[in-house]
Amino acid sequence: MTATPPQPYAQQVAPRLSSRPRRRAAALRDAVGLVLLPLPLLAGFAAVLPAAFAGGGTRRWFGGGRGESARAEAQAAKDAAAAAFYELDTAQRDLRISIETITAVDSSPAARRVAADFDALGRRIDEVSHRYITAVDAHDLDRDDLEASVASRARAELTGAKDELVRVKQELDRYEQSLGALLDKAETQLARLAPAVERARQALLAASTALDAVRGSGLRADDLAARLAALGPELTKLNQGAGQHGVPETLQRADRVLRDAEAVRAEAERLPERAAETDRRLVSLRTRAQALTTRSAQVEPVLSELRRRFTAACWQDLQSVPEQAAEAVKQAELKLAEARKARDEQRWPDATALLSTVRALLNSTDEAVSAAGDRLRQLNAVAKNPQQEIERTRFAIRDAQRLAMAGRSTPDPRHARPLDSAVARLERAVGTLEEGRHPDYWHFLTETEAVRNTVADVVAQIRQERGGAGV
Incomplete structure (x- = not known):
């Protein structure tokens, strides 16, 4: 039986990266600009991977019976261990992308614990991978003089290595499932990143265009130009990317630039109308001042x-x-x-x-x-007809008295007292009109107005109380 040598790692992983981890990897590289480093274990094991994955070249089988069966079982154990190693390696690579996605977006203690836990898992993976590689190197299953006892021992060691690889793979899977909330949050922020930066850039462009149009009409707009110039360093940082400044900070910066640029654009677009309105107000207020001079x-x-x-x-x-x-x-x-x-x-x-x-x-x-x-x-x-003012005030008092008595046999003292005082105050004011040849009509008018204000307060109080009681 001839085994096909393994393909280069990029070709092996390419079909698997069509899954969710591949989308995460693409998002991270595009939005954050991080360079994903190869796994440490691969650097150490690169030299032995061909031997680990190879099922052996073309060989002749000698012996037969029990020897052939032992060799076949050992080879099957070796192939199963290689498959388990490959699956663990792929899962670790995919999970590393998720971890880097989280740590690139989130600097919270929870995210830092995630990175530390992943490093601990990586050390565990290194241990079981080393046992697997050692077992592969320890036994040449292609030897013509391979003894059945040696083949059996190789099968046992390779099976044990495979079992450990499978167990660690299960641990890795459970760990990945625990990252759901953090990963969803990180992916949501990454999904917002590129559109947010683009909106900020477009807002700056629109503000610059609006400012150019205003200046073209003869308005300097120096304060707006200064505000727009102050956003220049922020645009530089946006262009440097989230890989340098972090995703949360970049999102906040993009929102801030968007808000400030839109404010500059809006004010620039309103500036011609503001200038025209200022001119209109100058003319209107000058005319009004002249009219007041005449009236004065x-x-x-x-x-x-x-x-x-x-x-x-x-x-x-x-x-x-x-x-x-x-x-x-x-x-x-x-x-x-x-x-x-x-x-x-x-x-x-x-x-x-x-x-x-x-x-x-x-x-x-x-x-x-x-x-x-x-x-x-x-x-x-x-002076011509004081009775009209008197009747106007008395009518207001009588109207309030009717309202205070509505649905009651006796008025509420809180309402009756101020209304009785209003009646007395009105009578005193009327009495002042009979004092001397030149009554103080202004005092009379201020008193009647004060009486009406008191009555209005009582009416408002009654209506508020009855409205609150559902009457």
């Missing part, structure tokens, strides 16, 4: 009429409005000039902040200028 000049005549027709308590708090309005408008115009300069220099955050300050100044001035005219109108109305 009308406050003094209003104050004169208030002084002439009503008591000091009705207008004293408005005395400083003309001066305050003029000062606020002056400050607004100075801030507008600063905003115009910031816009011309394309300092967009500064321009936006200054315009917000201008708007706040003009809003407060507008309220103060309007307050004088509103005060005069309110006082004129109540």
Whole structure:
């Protein structure tokens, strides 16, 4: 019987790498860029592999009977041991790929224990492999003068070596099964790696393109250019690969670059509209400031009429409005000039902040200028017909009293007390209108408004309580 010499290792393993370990190996090499080293045991046993796998060349068989049978049994044991050695070797190589996948992605204590456990298994594999190689070298089954007793001893040693190889292979299989969760996690991260890096690169390209377009329109966008330039070193590290910087760190870096680049792109695309909006706000706020200057000049005549027709308590708090309005408008115009300069220099955050300050100044001035005219109108109305204000307030009180009594024979004291106080307060306010020739109408108006606010609070409390009770 002539045995075929073993093929080179790469040809032996190629069909098996179509399985899951081969996919893992491809993923690891492509994504992480790790160089898989050959197993230590193969380096030591390379010289003896042909002899271990060979079934012997063409030989003549002598003897017969018991001798031939012993030689055949020994040869069968040798072939079985070679097959077991081959299966263990292949399983170890496949598992090494899984271990390197895990350790390349995961630096946790659990992953470090995995590597240590695999090294311990490797030493056990070296031991049983050495026994197998020793048994193969110790017996030349092709000798013409092979004795039956020697063949029997060879069969026993080779069978024992095979059994140990099988047992260690089973240990290796059980160990591989225990790696399921860690390996799935590592493979998931590896599957994310290449797309994440590519998305980051594309985001940087899109940001650069958007920035070029903005600059082409005459906008400098220096702050955006600086932010984009700051991402350059990050891109360099992405290009260096996960093999140098680690998978988790590379994933985090890719996500960070993607987020920052997309922010730069979005701001660059909005920049022309931001410039146009800044220009519109400059014009609008300048027009508003000019209008307020005109309106401020009308406050003094209003104050004169208030002084002439009503008591000091009705207008004293408005005395400083003309001066305050003029000062606020002056400050607004100075801030507008600063905003115009910031816009011309394309300092967009500064321009936006200054315009917000201008708007706040003009809003407060507008309220103060309007307050004088509103005060005069309110006082004129109540002086002409105070009964309308009184009835309005009494109606609010009566409406709240009806709500407080709804479904009850007596009101809740928590509701009745503030409503009774509101009635008394209104009567006192009405009484002030009969004091002297020039009643303090402003005090009367503030009192009636306070009464209505109190009543509104009681109504809100009643509705909240009844709503919470499902009524």
